Amino acid sequence: MQKPVLTISELHANVEDKEILKGVNLEIKGGEVHAIMGPNGTGKSTLSSTIMGHPKYHVTSGTVTLNEANVLEMSVDERARAGLFLAMQYPAEVPGVTNSDFLRTAMQTRMEDGKDVPLFKFIRELDKNVEKLEMREDLPHRYLNEGFSGGEKKRNEILQMLMLKPNIAILDEIDSGLDVDALRIVGEAVNSMRSENFGCLLITHYQRLLDHIKPDFVHIMMKGRIVKSGGAELIEKIDREGYDWIKKELGIDDERVIVEEQKRKVTSIGTCATKEMLDL
């Protein structure tokens, strides 16, 4: 099997007509673990969503290829079947759809025509991974992410990764909201995937996760671009000194591309709409 390579070059992307990614270059090969660090609002999550093809993000120029195939021409599901996986920061809840039905359907999409996912093997593997991640035993029968705690949702993302065995996985802030034990469990699970056929991109702004998953490459993102790359030594320096030295070195004043706007008031019919609109 060919070693997977994800190549991102000069990637520019917009959200609602505002440019967030301003020329990202990155190459992830099988066997490698990359970490992207950086303060909030610098475009890290935008990068992961853009690679996966979230409809809100529009690529304006640049290329993304997976084993030389043009990822940007693929629909979201084609990207997944090509071997990409994104563990999401805020995975959706899907009521009425059980985890096991969902997983089996997802695995079925990777089967050849006319072949089914072997049921017993599937159940055995699911049980094994549920145990490995120390999740609730009734997980297969629970509805997808519905009523899950923050930590359960994150573990469920990792569970899907273990089951779907992608070639390139992007883990978007998989560590936020996880306690020490959960962090260790998730770290072990990711490490168990490490092989020549698996490349991984970790997006985080805490160094804690990187204690458990040792990255081969570390990149710092600011103003929608990767501004500095290096090895594990970067993590220690950031842990000690923060990001200011990089900003100083590069002459960056404000590292952000996303300035949080005031949230628009959302009104649902379910609650008293008038009262909410009037701010009572």
Add this chain to the structure above:
Amino acid sequence: MTQLPNWFNEMQKTALDKMKTLALPKADCTVIKNWAFDQIDGRQPGEVNKDDVLASVAYLNDETEKNMIIVCDGEIIYKKLTDSFEDVTIANLEEALTTHEALFKPYFMSVTPMEMNKLVATNVAHVNSGLFIHVPKNKVIEESLNVIYVQSNGSLINRTLVVAGQNSQFKYVENYYNQSQTVINTVSEVVVLDNAQVEYAAMDRLHQESTVYQCRKASVLANGRFLLSLGALNDGNTVSENLVDLNGQGASAWVKTVAIAEGVQKQNITINIEHHAPYTEGHIVNHGVSKDSAQLTFNGIGKINKGMSGSNAQQESRAMILSETARADANPILLIDEYDVQAGHAAGVGKIDEEQLYYLMSRGLTRKAAEILIIHGFLMPFIEDIQSETIKSEFVKVIERKINV
């Protein structure tokens, strides 16, 4: 034909009169005044071929069904019951009015009087099919009773009366099946006596674009429980009224509805739970899908009358719109005339959630497969309530067919 009691003949005459002046039921958001409810087709002479009828509904009646009754044009043509239905009276309308008159008469029309509306009166005046089920006091039945009402000749004007005696428990599943395009008018009344429990599941899958009026109404006495699971899957224009009167202290009702409207069909579904006693509880959950150019309306009504303190009225209506030309309305109505109560409502109409689609697709599911899974999940609350595995799998099949096209 057997001689029917005089009081019944008189009642039918009165109903014929009242039909002319009574108003149609309220169907908010749908104009029904031109619907052909009154174009009732008479029976043509000739015998029904029972074997043909049984063959046409065989897919609902496999060997796993323990208790099954099939009524065709008012006649019981198939009956299979285990010992657990011993002492339970099950009779067609003619037998109910003659052999079981003493048991039948006190309850008949006690819950759905003909004055309710024009179509209930029409039902009394023209009734030509039906069933009377009486579960005696203290009888607890674990197994469920499946009934299929088949229309084969002329319009189906069906009447069901279910009486659950004190402390009894009973599960009932009804299916309607029609063979020709005609007017269908079904009225079911359910009497839940003190501390009794009735689980009532109804699968409406009338096809061939018949004009359909369906009314189900339950009266629940003290500490009684009534659970209605409704699958509104008719192909034709339908007005469906599902009403519960909580008449005794501590009575409760749960009504779950799943509806799919497709083509140019109009479906208007009303769920109304009225609290006539203190400490009563009513829960309504409606989930529906509207596709093509169909119109789907949910009217959820919770009404707590004055003095009925300690009561709880909750409802949730959600509808998914699958095309640009489909329409769905969810009208949540709470009418509260008492202070010391709990009440809540939620309603929402929208397209399939783009974030859910993206999430499922990001795991490799095609857009179509993701949509089907989400819709399926959205309709789950009803499916998981169905007791019979045959009916459940049939229901899943119908849903899949309807949402796949």
